[in-house]
Amino acid sequence: MLTKRIIPCLDIKDGRTVKGINFINLRDAGDPVELAEVYSESGADELVFLDISATEENRKTLADLVLRVAARIRIPFTVGGGISSVEDVDLLLKNGADKVSINSSAVKRPELINELSGRFGNQCIVVAIDAKKIDGNWKVHLIGGKVPTEVDLFEWAVEVERRGAGEIMFTSMDHDGTKNGFANEALAKLSELVNIPIIASGGAGIDQHFADTFIDGKADAALAASVFHFKEIDITELKQNLKEQGIPVRL
Amino acid sequence: MKIVQIDYGAGNVKNIQFAFERFGFSPILSSDPDEIMGADKVIFPGVGEASSAMKKLRHSGLDRVIPNLTQPVLGICLGMQLLCDISEENNTRGLAIFNQQVKRFSNAVKVPQIGWNSIHELRSHLFDGVRENEFMYLLHSYYVPLCEETIAVSDYEIPYSAAIQKNNFYGVQFHPEKSSVAGELILKNFLAL
DSSP states (O other), X not given: OXXXXXXXXXXXXXXXXXXXXXXXXXXXXXXXXXXXXXXXXXXXXXXXXXXXXXXXXXXXXXXXXXXXXHHHOOSOEEEEXXXXXXXHHHHHHHTTOSEEEEOHHHHHOTHHHHHHHXXXXXXXXXXXXXXXXXXXXXXXXXXTXXXXXXXXXXHHHHHHXXXXXXXXXXXXXXXXXXXXXXXXXXXXXXXXXXXXXEEEESOOOSHHHHHHHHHTSOOSEEXXXXXXXXXXXXXXXXXXXXXXXXXXOOX | OOEEEEOSSOSOHHHHHHHHHHTTOOOXXXXXXXXXXXXXXXXXXXXXXXXXXXXHHHHTTHHHHGGGOOSOEEEETHHHHHTEEEETGGGEEOOOSEEEEEEEOOTTSOSSEEEEEEEBSOOSGGGTTXXXXXXXXXXXXXXXXXXXXXXXXXXXXXXXXXXXXXXXXEEESSOGGGSHHHHHHHHHHHHHO
16 A cells, blocks of 8 residues: 655755744754665655755755765655756756756746656656745745745646646645644645645644644645654654554555 | 666666665666676666657667566666556557556556555565565556566555566566665565576
């Protein structure tokens, strides 16, 4: 049986791990390669590296980091942050990334999704969507959630699937950093609208939030950062807890 | 031991390279027929879309080299699918070592299948020391149906071939190079065949 995935997210700036609280005020949480190896050996199903500096001069630093991570860890990982071209993706995949995630660049130029999935296969193209509820409607936001757009979350999700995305990573800006649980209502609606896996992101605080997002939110995977980095949640204990609730996990 | 990974411009070759290096082996990446034919073990990787991968194999003439190999060959993911007759992915003719049709999962399930799924009914030395229902990492939209050559089963919508074997040709749908300790054991077992 296919299991639900638990995915720690490592925010990277200048080759170091950081975690933004509501995407602002960064805190240091260690060396990315070491942290990746610890997670790889302690029950994480996958890892996400998100380069939040994502400037031109940091492209090479990120590509080098991917190479170092790939050499050490034995589980799959996704890399995102500032990816905007076929060349960017080619280098990251060549260096050992299993998947790449694109976000703002896809909203600005949706054809990018077609180009990437056509060239590399849809299985390695994750489209990350940051959204926030404004006047009752979920609107897509850009640049790490800072810039609002008029794009509707659900219409955009359907479009990215049609253009060849293999997976959607949905972050609710309203839930991110609150530790009050994931945006399960919107997540469940996404799962009904599209037929590709959905990664829930934003809002994890306690074990039960994960169970809720897998059951109520129908999510295929759940991503979190600080609760794992600061050891507020132990992944093995979390998975045991989920298993007791009848949720399929890899243990 | 000389291990050659077939280089035809398709596949996550770096990860397979790293996986072997973690336990002390260094596969050679090569597209040279003589080098491939002279190897003790051959890895046939594959990530991406079937028809463009076959086009690359035909362009380099490797489509005629691979079926004639006599040493153990391990096709991984798309590599396994290309060892079959034909794939529903853009109606692609494969290398026809396995007389099987590669099919797409229906929309009754989310496609692609992404994540860790259990494998069972293990019947090959490839799985020596691997427990029944061990988890492997999979990332695919197409699958090889159950057949005579099935040596491991997984379930997604329906039971399908997680691994197949015919003579010296082995195929695994999962990614052993990304499947933690058990995946590494399968790669070690392959070298011991």
